[in-house]
Amino acid sequence: MSAALSGTDVSANVVDRSGEPVFELHDVSHCYGRNPVIFGVSLAVWPGEVVALVGDNGAGKSTLLKIFAGYLQPTAGTLRFLGRDVRFRGPSEARAAGIEAVYQDLAMIDQLSLWRNFFLGKERVRRIGPLRLLEREQMRREATGALAELGLTRIRSADEAVATLSGGERQSVAITRAMHFGAKLLLLDEPTAALSVRETRNVLTSISRARGLGLGILYIDHNMGHVLPVADRIVLLELGRVVRVMERGEVGVEELKDLIDTRGDQFGK
């Protein structure tokens, strides 16, 4: 696996953490109803940095990602985006600020064409009184251009159904979409789950590209072999708490797997 993914190694770059982080959680907690799932987590992502969230099922990775995305509001703690305290009431506010999330199963809507998917929630519109008229031609052109850049040559037009795209292509399109809208922070929820080796490489290349453009990236993956080549920092979560933060090169794949497994065992899993 590591040989197949070697083209995505970005270790040559060093992250500059002297400046302001893109996004910062400070002492954030979250409860689902009366059920606490995140306990006082503090975490920052700097520009051009890939932070991987790892941990067992139920560790709170997805909940944390959803807090970053504005999908969930923390029950305690503060969020800082580009140095300002923020509170997002929903994903659209987070998107407007420059935070784009790509979820494993929620990347695309099959019933909409590619260009409609590409611009969903950020449609180019012309206002006529209360009406918001879709700028269809402009969006088709823009989407076609962005997808051509991505190198998805099989896609003949932005009018096509996304049902014809493979899982990896969907993720790549979603990441391209995020960059197209000038995201400062990219959130990825298991972007390589259930993908072939080649597709995984394409997705990891997209992640590296985004990193090279100076985006902060927060990333969840269960496959440690995918995490290590791209992550600048690895954050181990356990039952809603950060238990360890590892710099690039600090741990190997097997060690990381053991860390997640054994620590889980302590809690009788």
Place this chain on the structure above:
Amino acid sequence: MVAPIEPPPLASVSPMRRTAPQRSWLHAMLDVPELPPGLGLLAVVLFFSLQTNHFWSPQTMTAISTISSTIAIVAVGVTMLMISGEFDLSVGQNFAFTPIIWAILFVSNGLNEWLSLIVALVCAVCVGVVNGLVTTMFGIPSFIATLGMFFVLEGLNNLLISGHQLIMFEPSSAMAALGGRIGHSPFYMPLFWMAVIATGFWFVLTRLRYGNWTLATGGQRGAAKAMGVPTERIKRLNFALSGLFGGLAGCMQFAYIRGVTQGQGQNYELLAITAAVLGGTSLFGGSGTIWGSVIGAFLLATIQIGLVLIGVPGSFYVTFIGVMLVIVVIANVRLGRFGRFQR
């Protein structure tokens, strides 16, 4: 790798389809959602034209166009709502409730006819808003929320006119505008309003951001929400539209007949859903067209009137509709048409 025994359904992804842009004429045809129901309507019209000399008479044209128009107007709201992934079983009762309110205010209490129409339509919208709030705030299936509203309205309708019929004898400008004759043609105003509303909502669905969000909400609600689409607001607005058009179509029926009973609109909730499904709207949300539903409504009315013309007892037509509905849905599922997408 074991070769699959069964061929994959047509809607699924196959490598062949990706590399070969040429598709069969059948698929090209199915890409126009309105074409299959349109051909069905054509066949039905041809059949009845050949069976009876009365089919093209002005009386038949009046009956078919007016019945289909009122069903189609209800179906426009129901289609928008179904595309966003919800149902409204209360539209049929709203179809009676709204004109009853209108008639009570203006026929029985002498309030200004236009003002009372507006009040009645506000009531119709409120019914939809309540359906929407109950469904989205409590997270219950709209099937149940609107079934509850169905009974609530049925009871209210009974209470308000208790088995009587409200009749309007005097000429009135509001009645003429909603249900009057168009010049000396065999057609009446509901047909005109249906054309206006259907064109308007074809535009809304395909050309406005609201339409895009409606399709996205019904297609994959979680994904739409993650992209910042206010899915609950979209659903609530479509519930309101469903209420409005259910009530408005009922007022047109009242204006056309010049009378309203509590039984008006019986089965209309099911006829509207049937029209939408015959026209290609998905029962699972995310796809459908306004013109498809209009064609579906014309199919229903043409069969209803046509069967009477050829001597089949009037109430038998629903049996025919039932069989046709099931066959159409089986065909849609088999041909993978529920996998269609909005360009």
